[in-house]
Amino acid sequence: MNTEREKVKRQFRHRARLAPTPAQVLLFDEQAHAARTVWNCLHAWWTMLPKDKRTLAAADAAIRQARKDVDFLAVLPAQAAQAVLKIYFRAWRNCWEGRAGAPRYKARSRTRMSVDIPQGDGLRVRRVHRRWGVVSVPKVGKVRFHWTKDLPVGSGADGASRITGARLVKDALGWHISFRVQTHVPAPAPHEGPEVGIDAGINIPLALADGNHQHHGRPPRLPDGTADRDKWLNPEEKAKLLRLEREAAHRRSFREPGRAASRRLRRTYEQIASLRAKAKRRATDWQHKTTTHLARAYSTIVVEDLDIPRMTKSARGTVDLPGKNVAQKRGLNRSIAQEAWGRTITMLTYKTAWCGGALRKVPAPYTSQRCSVCGCLTEGSRESQTVFACKNPGCAWVGNADHNAARNVLHLYRAGHALTPAAGRAVVRRS
Template structure:
């Protein structure tokens, strides 16, 4: 007797590159600047209004009147303006509930340019070519975008499978559109694959307890021992980046204090940001491919509950108590930031759930100092960043330090010392009663 399939709704995003003409790019830029200005106007209004008279209705009325009175603010569609208001109020709600800090003023330089399209019915998406599709942007017109995956459009769209909206986002490589998709999919069966512990490292990107390490093949260190800031760029791109940085430094030397940045210096900065964005895109692509492969292969994936912000804190210290090995710690912090461990765990979280697997977190203390063969713990076991040597005279196990950490991570899960991460809420440490840490693996 076969059981009936269980269906569940899943929400996800899909990002595609836009192919814009100069006029279309100028129009979207104007909308993005108007959206940023609308946020700042709301922030100023909220700050100057007494607490007893603050209301969503008043802010909505003020924003509507501002669109009528200010021409450059009126280029933003009405629904996109309402989306800015809803986002601002949601930011305050997250602050009140302790999930985020207070909303702040968005500067022209540091803020990301974006425009929200809250209604999916306004997009009118159509596939016109094997590699290209067309989408309608309010007050801009029809725009081509790269078609890299099937979207629920046309006859395939219904109440359960549809595009609910989109967001235009600009980075150093141009404008992109991020579709918000709701799909009805069959709930995956429980994954019966093996268990594996993962230790995120610098020398080995993802060390697995079974020895099936995942590495991107890019050395974290240069021959002189310093951290490689641009390991995702090839030799020609690194040489170009060096020339651009030298050119930018030369042009910056002619700028007087408080003087406006020249257009030439802006162009040099734009080219540098493009190379940096290209490297980030390659790193993200490797993470997507690797995490998808791990989610398909393993049923239970165990990772450490790392506090990356504390790990990458500077060792500079203060004037009274200066730090030690500041340069080495700075290079290590840079290498950790490049590996983007938090993004890897985020990808594994939703990909394991999509494939029927489970992601478990375990406490991180002593996983790198404990011998995975005998359980002996000492701070001097790591001879180098790569080598682990057990100081127990009865053991003497030697191996890769990251592999040793991955075996310890899996062992913590097997003895029940895990941290269950619910869909919403804080992690809870759970320890199986009556089970003590074993001294042998």
């Protein structure tokens, strides 16, 4: 009897931190600036030409001629220039279909430096040490990177795993490379684990209906009751961040209006951005580990269908009708943004599919006001952010408010109120 499961094609990204030499850093910067310039030239060409001459072939010919005439653009590999063209046309297609706004000019000060490598055949990834690997970047050469995940090194022509492309990205911590990996793995067997409802909150990041709440050990608020915007930093890093912010404010007070920031001020901004990036990386790492654990432990994960942009809308109001408790609402919005609920749901969507499970969504209204024991919706039962006390005389159940909401989420799913399956990334496809 053949028990081998059917193979499925899985695509994912793996981001690794590069360790380039100073000369290689300059080459990366030149390529990134050239890619941004190609985008801006292409945008100007598109907006000035008549509609009947805006074709992909004409844009491709214009880019080829520009790379021949301008030496600065020649440092960008031809494949990377073609990738800029494809991304630009995809941006317009997303605009026409209502998924995004119209493409615009990329200013140097507000644009992330990046270079796309659309084909992975020339990367030639090789592991040289337990912690280090080497990748061949076009027009740069061999660059070391931190080896934190096993990557395919073959061509993948026989159905094996392969690297289909990569993208070079620069952030506050330096240059990184994001590999696009395609693998063929056995189709996941149906998950036989239990069902669970999850409520995303502030005091408890992820409250589970069975009581196995997921904490990250970072208090959401300071002793004075204000939101802790730097909870992912340790006390020494918080003190350093406070000192840098004060230095930036002091140096900014001496800058004349309309003049560029000094080198010292820019250096201070870079140090602040580095600490912020480190905090974001720690938060993302916790999310990945937690969602992987949940996807492996439960067959069906039920969450609320939250409208996060509406939840984080400002309460400032207008001049005629000013809002109330604006400062408190601002702190709540900041806490919600720090927890990144949308990113957590996205991770759970594709990880449950990888493990043979499923993610389901239920309507969000009244899940935190309804008692999970008697089902009554009584005014005043939600006494605070942490305590739920049912006002029904026949029940009088008291418990954690987030735990109560998680149980209600699971009850809604079992009662048949699940919405259309969550639309996540197409990460598992039949080969």
